[in-house]
Structures are given as C-alpha cells and as structure tokens.
Amino acid sequence: MAELFEERKKTFFNFRSFRREKAKKAEGLPKPGDEKEEVACKACHKVFGRGEWKENLYVCPSCGFHMPISGKIRMGITLDEGSFQELYPDVKGGDPIHFPGYPEKTGKAREKTGLSDSLYGGLGTIDSFPVLAAVLDSTFFMGSMGEAVGDKFVLLVEEAIKRHLPLLVFASSGGARMQEGLFSLMQMAKTAAAIGKFRESGGLYLVVFTNPTTGGVSASFASLGDIALAEPGALIGFAGPRVIRQTIGEELPEGFQRSQFQLEHGQIDKIVERKDMKGVLSQVLRLHGNVYEGTDTKE
Amino acid sequence: MKAQTQKNELKAYERVLLARDKERPNIVQYISCLFDSFLELSGDRIAKEDASVLGGIGFFEGRPVTVIGHHKGKDLEENLSCNFGMPGPEGFRKSLRLMKQAEKFHRPVITLLDTSGAYPGMEAESNGQSTAIAENLLEMGRLKTPVVAIVTGEGCSGGALALGVADKVWMLENAVYSVLSPEGFASILWKDAGRKEEAAERMRMTARELLEDGLVDGVIPEPEGGIQKDPQKGMEEVRKAIRQSLEELDGIPGEELARRRQEKYLHIASCSAPGQEEA
Numbered sequence: 037m038a039e040l041f042e043e044r045k046k047t048f049f050n051f052r053s054f055r056r057e058k059a060k061k062a063e064g065l066p067k068p069g070d071e072k073e074e075v076a077c078k079a080c081h082k083v084f085g086r087g088e089w090k091e092n093l094y095v096c097p098s099c100g101f102h103m104p105i106s107g108k109i110r111m112g113i114t115l116d117e118g119s120f121q122e123l124y125p126d127v128k129g130g131d132p133i134h135f136p137g138y139p140e141k142t143g144k145a146r147e148k149t150g151l152s153d154s155l156y157g158g159l160g161t162i163d164s165f166p167v168l169a170a171v172l173d174s175t176f177f178m179g180s181m182g183e184a185v186g187d188k189f190v191l192l193v194e195e196a197i198k199r200h201l202p203l204l205v206f207a208s209s210g211g212a213r214m215q216e217g218l219f220s221l222m223q224m225a226k227t228a229a230a231i232g233k234f235r236e237s238g239g240l241y242l243v244v245f246t247n248p249t250t251g252g253v254s255a256s257f258a259s260l261g262d263i264a265l266a267e268p269g270a271l272i273g274f275a276g277p278r279v280i281r282q283t284i285g286e287e288l289p290e291g292f293q294r295s296q297f298q299l300e301h302g303q304i305d306k307i308v309e310r311k312d313m314k315g316v317l318s319q320v321l322r323l324h325g326n327v328y329e330g331t332d333t334k335e
Numbered sequence: 336m337k338a339q340t341q342k343n344e345l346k347a348y349e350r351v352l353l354a355r356d357k358e359r360p361n362i363v364q365y366i367s368c369l370f371d372s373f374l375e376l377s378g379d380r381i382a383k384e385d386a387s388v389l390g391g392i393g394f395f396e397g398r399p400v401t402v403i404g405h406h407k408g409k410d411l412e413e414n415l416s417c418n419f420g421m422p423g424p425e426g427f428r429k430s431l432r433l434m435k436q437a438e439k440f441h442r443p444v445i446t447l448l449d450t451s452g453a454y455p456g457m458e459a460e461s462n463g464q465s466t467a468i469a470e471n472l473l474e475m476g477r478l479k480t481p482v483v484a485i486v487t488g489e490g491c492s493g494g495a496l497a498l499g500v501a502d503k504v505w506m507l508e509n510a511v512y513s514v515l516s517p518e519g520f521a522s523i524l525w526k527d528a529g530r531k532e533e534a535a536e537r538m539r540m541t542a543r544e545l546l547e548d549g550l551v552d553g554v555i556p557e558p559e560g561g562i563q564k565d566p567q568k569g570m571e572e573v574r575k576a577i578r579q580s581l582e583e584l585d586g587i588p589g590e591e592l593a594r595r596r597q598e599k600y601l602h603i604a605s606c607s608a609p610g611q612e613e614a
C-alpha cells in the first residue's frame with residue numbers, strides 16, 4: 037500500500053510539473069462541461085482532452101496505458117446501458133480500533149467520492165445476460181479492504197446466490213485497510229468464506245484484475261475466481277514490489293508481477309484490453325448459459 | 336475462556352518482543368511435549384518441500400490429530416533452512432494437503448501460528464502466493480473436521496491467517512496477532528518505523544484486546560515472564576486449551592462444523608457486530 041501511495045504521489049508530481057497549469061490527477065472523474073480539459077497519461081505523459089480519454093475508455097490513445105477508473109465508470113462501460121441497479125449503497129464501516137483521524141479520513145473520502153466505502157456493486161446485464169457485478173473502487177482509500185468491504189461483499193455474494201446470478205468482480209486494491217487493525221485481516225477469511233458458500237451454490241465467479249490488486253485482496257476473494265481475467269499492465273501480487281525489493285536486496289525484473297507475468301506464471305486465464313472486456317465477459321457468460329437457464333434479475 | 340488476570344500489565348510492544356523471543360518454545364517443542372508418536376509429513380506434491388510450515392500426525396491424549404504450524408527455527412542454521420517461518424505457496428499448499436487428509440480420516444486439525452508473514456520473494460510471487468493463501472482461507476473455512484488454532488508467538492498478516500481459520504482460535508497470553516508488524520504499520524501510516532511501540536499500543540494486537548474485540552475465542556495464560564520462563568507449565572495450559580476445544584467440538588457432525596465455521600467467518604469482524612456500530 038505504501039509503495040502504491042508513493043508511486044501515485046511521484047507520478048502526480050511528475051506530471052504536475054509536466055503540465056503545471058491545471059492538469060488533473062489522472063484517475064479523477066470527468067465532470068460535465070470540462071471535456072476539453074487536458075489530462076496527462078501517467079505512463080507516457082502525453083496529454084489528451086478529457087473527452088478523448090472518455091471516448092477511449094480511459095485508455096491512453098498513445099501508449100495503451102489503462103488508467104484506473106471509478107466504479108461508476110466501470111459499470112458504465114461494462115454493463116448494458118441503464119441496466120445497473122446499485123445494491124447496499126449504505127454499508128459503512130466504523131472505527132473498530134479507534135484509530136486517530138480515521139473517521140475523519142473516511143468521512144472526507146465519502147464526501148469526495150459519494151461512496152460509502154470502496155466496494156460498489158449491484159445488479160445489471162451484459163448483452164442482456166443478468167449478473168451481479170461489484171467493483172473495488174480505488175478512488176476510495178485505494179480500494180483497501182476493511183469491515184465495510186467484507187460485510188458488503190458477503191451481502192452481494194448472498195444476493196447472487198439467492199437470485200442465481202453469476203458474480204463478476206473487478207478487483208483493484210492496495211490491500212488491507214490498516215487503520216482497522218486485525219479487523220481488516222479478518223476480512224480475508226470472511227470474503228473467502230463467502231466465495232466458499234458461492235462455490236457450493238454452483239455459481240460462476242468471474243474476476244477481473246485491474247491495476248493494482250495486491251495484499252489482502254489479492255490473497256483472498258480476488259484469487260478465487262472460476263475464471264480470472266486481467267487488464268493489460270495490471271500489477272497483481274501478494275507482496276508489493278517495494279517489500280520484495282527490500283527483502284531480496286536487488287532490483288526486480290521489468291514487468292514483474294504485471295498481467296503478462298501472471299499469465300506466463302499460470303495465475304490468470306487471459307489478458308483482455310478494456311475495449312474488449314465487455315465482449316469477452318459476454319462470451320464467458322454465454323458459455324455458461326446452461327448453468328443459468330431461466331434466470332431473471334427482475335423481482 | 337477468560338485469561339487469568341495478572342498483576343503486571345505489560346506494554347503491547349513488550350509482548351511483541353516476548354512473542355518474538357528466540358527462547359520462546361517453537362513448534363518442535365510443542366509437538367514433543369503435547370503430541371505422542373508424531374510423524375512428520377512433507378511436501379506439497381506439486382513443486383517442493385517448504386520447511387517453514389511443519390506438519391504431520393500424532394496422538395493428542397491418545398487420539399490421532401493432524402498438527403500444522405509455522406516453524407521459525409531455533410538457531411541461524413535452522414532459521415535459514417526453514418526460511419524464518421515465512422511460507423511460500425508450497426508451504427500453504429502442504430498445509431492444505433494435510434488438512435484435507437485430516438478431514439478424510441476424521442482427525443481434528445491443530446494449527447500453531449508463529450510467523451512474521453508470508454515470504455515476500457520473487458519465487459513465492461511467481462508460484463502463486465496469493466492463490467495459495469486464498470485457497471487455504473476458503474478450504475479451512477469449510478473443512479468437515481474440527482479445527483483448533485493457537486497463536487503461540489507472532490501471528491502476522493495473511494501468512495498467519497492462512498493457517499488460522501478455525502472453530503476455536505486461541506492466543507497465548509503474550510502472543511500477538513496483527514495485520515502487519517508494528518514496525519510496518521508505523522512506517523506505512525506515519526512514515527516512521529521508529530514509532531513501533533506506539534503502533535503496537537494502537538493496533539490492538541495483544542491477546543486480551545483481541546478477545547475483547549471478539550476476534551479470538553480464548554487466551555491461554557502464560558507463566559510470569561512468558562512461556563519461555565517455564566515451558567512445561569505453559570505447555571500444560573496449552574494442553575488444557577486443546578482438550579477443552581476438542582471436547583466442545585466432539586460429537587458435532589463434520590457438515591455441521593463446516594456450516595458453523597462458515598457462519599462464524601461470514602460474520603467475523605463485522606461493522607454490525609456489537610460494540611462496532613459507527614461512532
């Protein structure tokens with residue numbers, strides 16, 4: 037989590053100096069009326085208007101860098117238009133170890149993002165195929181997992197079981213929410229238990245790794261999918277690169293822990309570009325049509 | 336299952352040091368004291384033997400059980416051969432293999448947790464560290480045989496939890512259990528690893544705090560100065576805890592045990608738990 041923060045801070049300062057005027061942090065949400073506002077690519081530092089980023093699904097038109105996107109944008113580009121119906125929007129965590137400043141920080145994050153915590157999810161369809169979709173939103177506490185994420189994950193999984201729906205999760209997380217102490221670690225066991233229950237129900241669980249998915253999220257529900265896809269260039273791993281570097285005392289090879297590396301090491305099924313994601317998900321769902329005959333999301 | 340109240344209140348970081356003390360008994364001593372006719376079993380059947388996780392079968396008070404735990408080693412040579420008790424995926428896979436075997440032969444599983452975490456190395460990452468931990472968490476959650484976990488020393492991060500999903504989770508009085516080390520916590524949240532004592536106080540990582548928080552089920556009292564001061568006496572308390580847990584779990588059908596454990600973990604550390612409502 038720390039290295040992720042450092043990395044983001046560094047990139048932020050890099051391109052702030054590159055475009056000193058009013059370049060925005062790349063993962064910021066597009067606001068209406070400022071489509072011409074310019075945003076620099078975090079990877080190649082080339083600058084494009086917000087409109088162009090949006091049109092290109094927030095993938096750099098020049099180098100193909102997949103910019104982190106919010107849960108709302110993810111649902112918008114993945115699900116059929118107008119099909120998303122959010123569930124459990126109000127699950128909020130507390131302050132289980134009474135960590136100084138934590139309630140204020142979560143309060144601010146809620147205000148800034150409009151989310152109750154980092155897991156965002158609900159019902160929707162992909163090419164008319166009903167799914168229960170969830171996204172860990174990295175704009176909220178870097179998608180880290182605390183009690184709110186764990187609790188909401190269980191609620192969503194139980195909803196998927198009850199409605200007999202495939203479960204689709206876009207993972208993106210810095211790991212455990214450290215401000216919640218051991219409570220955050222226990223969410224790994226909780227979310228894994230939820231997937232255990234889901235497996236027993238015979239449901240299809242799809243995971244899409246997005247950049248980055250590390251720590252406690254990587255080592256729990258994110259690595260338990262029946263089918264695991266990843267966006268190009270996503271960092272996926274348990275230990276972060278900085279910790280590994282410190283431990284082994286040498287530089288890590290180029291591309292270490294990135295999607296291509298994980299594909300080569302047998303950890304994921306397929307790398308899928310953002311523009312192709314909906315199509316591939318739709319294909320996977322159709323290939324499991326026999327499991328879901330007669331399912332309907334309507335209540 | 337409350338701990339006996341002791342007069343001397345140690346600071347959290349003092350307990351961290353006690354938990355990490357090289358003189359503290361390690362899994363080898365627990366096994367020789369508590370389990371008879373122990374047979375060590377090795378390997379994950381896929382890639383290699385990972386000595387940071389030690390496992391096998393033995394008799395506990397006359398009944399066969401599977402024992403699995405982290406092994407840090409006593410001296411540098413042993414430390415190196417078992418990678419300081421920091422498992423790679425092969426260690427987690429070995430433990431899962433032994434747990435499934437225990438389930439097949441209706442043996443309870445006793446796990447002993449003592450690790451500073453899963454090994455953060457290139458090979459571990461290349462061979463599926465995340466998946467190995469995740470599968471352990473999932474499968475332990477639905478094992479159809481009794482599972483008793485005891486944090487004997489340092490229970491740190493996913494590397495500890497991967498052996499710690501159990502019907503009954505005990506902590507020795509001076510053991511600690513945390514999402515990461517207090518040094519790591521301080522360096523990440525405060526950018527100052529030097530504030531480790533303060534971090535340890537803040538993190539609620541001691542046995543009694545975690546019992547209060549409902550994250551562990553019992554605290555095993557230690558002799559004055561820690562179990563290292565009088566291992567025989569301390570081990571007798573560990574024996575009592577195991578006996579008590581097995582007596583409680585005996586007679587519950589495997590399916591029912593798995594269902595109850597799943598329920599326990601679906602609701603553990605929850606924001607709606609008593610005392611955890613938002614302030």
Ligand SMILES: [Zn+2]
Nearest residue numbers: 077080096099
């Ligand atoms: Zn670019």
